[in-house]
Amino acid sequence: MTPVVGRKATGLVAATFTPLTPEGEINLSEIRPYIDYLLEQQGVKSIFVNGTTGEGMSLTVEERKLLAEEWCHKGKNKLEQVIVHVGCMSLKDSQELARHAAEIGADGIAVISPSFFKPATADALRMFLQEVAAAAPAVPFYYYHIPAVTGVNLRSRDVLEGIEKQIPSFQGLKFSGSDLMDFGQCVSYSPSHWSLLYGIDEQLLGGLAMGANGAVGSTYNYLGSSVNRLMSAFHKGDLPNARTLQFQVQDILCYAIKMGFDLAVNKQLMSEVSGLALGPPRLPLLPCPQPKAHSIAQRLQQILGEQ
Ligand SMILES: CC(=O)N[C@H](C=O)[C@@H](O)[C@H](O)[C@H](O)CO
Ligand SMILES: CC(=O)C(=O)O
Numbered sequence: 001m002t003p004v005v006g007r008k009a010t011g012l013v014a015a016t017f018t019p020l021t022p023e024g025e026i027n028l029s030e031i032r033p034y035i036d037y038l039l040e041q042q043g044v045k046s047i048f049v050n051g052t053t054g055e056g057m058s059l060t061v062e063e064r065k066l067l068a069e070e071w072c073h074k075g076k077n078k079l080e081q082v083i084v085h086v087g088c089m090s091l092k093d094s095q096e097l098a099r100h101a102a103e104i105g106a107d108g109i110a111v112i113s114p115s116f117f118k119p120a121t122a123d124a125l126r127m128f129l130q131e132v133a134a135a136a137p138a139v140p141f142y143y144y145h146i147p148a149v150t151g152v153n154l155r156s157r158d159v160l161e162g163i164e165k166q167i168p169s170f171q172g173l174k175f176s177g178s179d180l181m182d183f184g185q186c187v188s189y190s191p192s193h194w195s196l197l198y199g200i201d202e203q204l205l206g207g208l209a210m211g212a213n214g215a216v217g218s219t220y221n222y223l224g225s226s227v228n229r230l231m232s233a234f235h236k237g238d239l240p241n242a243r244t245l246q247f248q249v250q251d252i253l254c255y256a257i258k259m260g261f262d263l264a265v266n267k268q269l270m271s272e273v274s275g276l277a278l279g280p281p282r283l284p285l286l287p288c289p290q291p292k293a294h295s296i297a298q299r300l301q302q303i304l305g306e307q
Pocket of ligand 2: 015016048050051052053054174199216217218
């Protein structure tokens with residue numbers, strides 16, 4: 001089988017929040033303005049949907065299909081890439097979502113390790129990924145490593161070992177871990193057509209130094225334009241400027257963490273900054289009180305010098 005080589009994902013990829021109505025139902029009507037906001041206000045041209053930030057694991061398979069379809073359709077001819085996260089606890093559900101992503105023309109699919117029953121070895125995880133990828137063999141495939149959330153601490157480098165033989169559509173890695181040695185080992189192992197995307201926004205510069213091709217993260221929804229400047233400073237070799245911009249992101253997140261930062265707060269913060277109506281999170285996450293998000297948004301604007 002000839003390998004599927006997709007367009008290499010580079011630059012910033014926003015991990016989108018899932019718009020919900022005040023009653024907690026998915027709100028597809030907010031997706032078009034959301035995409036326009038990312039493109040026009042943040043200069044972010046690619047998205048990662050139904051992932052951690054999108055509360056993918058809290059959505060039904062049916063809801064995930066409707067959302068993925070809307071993001072792909074509304075993003076068509078506007079966005080560079082729409083990557084759909086299709087990982088589930090059940091292999092069968094993941095395969096169903098992978099097939100669906102192929103039907104709707106997703107540019108890539110990504111899979112997080114199952115985390116209730118955890119794979120015992122990197123081989124077991126690779127076998128799971130292979131079975132999902134095989135359901136959509138023509139769609140570029142990404143493995144998504146996020147150990148702090150899954151509790152699956154297998155080294156990514158071990159998961160990548162020989163993966164292109166098992167998954168001809170393998171296209172890269174979204175690495176949301178802080179172990180830069182493991183990330184570096186993945187970079188040095190990778191053929192040039194893979195895309196290695198770093199996923200801890202507060203230390204992206206470390207990921208770039210190690211060789212990341214781009215970044216996927218929640219904060220690029222509202223900090224995309226400053227992190228775009230960080231990336232270009234890095235690529236120009238202007239480290240002092242890149243560091244200044246990274247420190248701003250850190251200052252914003254430190255303030256948010258002191259206030260109590262979780263996905264619900266993050267989602268409300270995006271509503272505050274963008275003016276989009278993203279609605280509440282879904283239980284078990286608790287809604288964020290509006291004044292809290294407002295205060296973080298004000299601090300953000302102060303730090304970015306917008307106020
Ligand atoms: C746990 C989590 O959601 N991680 C995200 C991506 O993987 C990041 O984008 C973080 O939200 C971000 O780095 C802020 O901590
Ligand atoms: C951050 C990210 O990639 C996610 O929300 O899945």
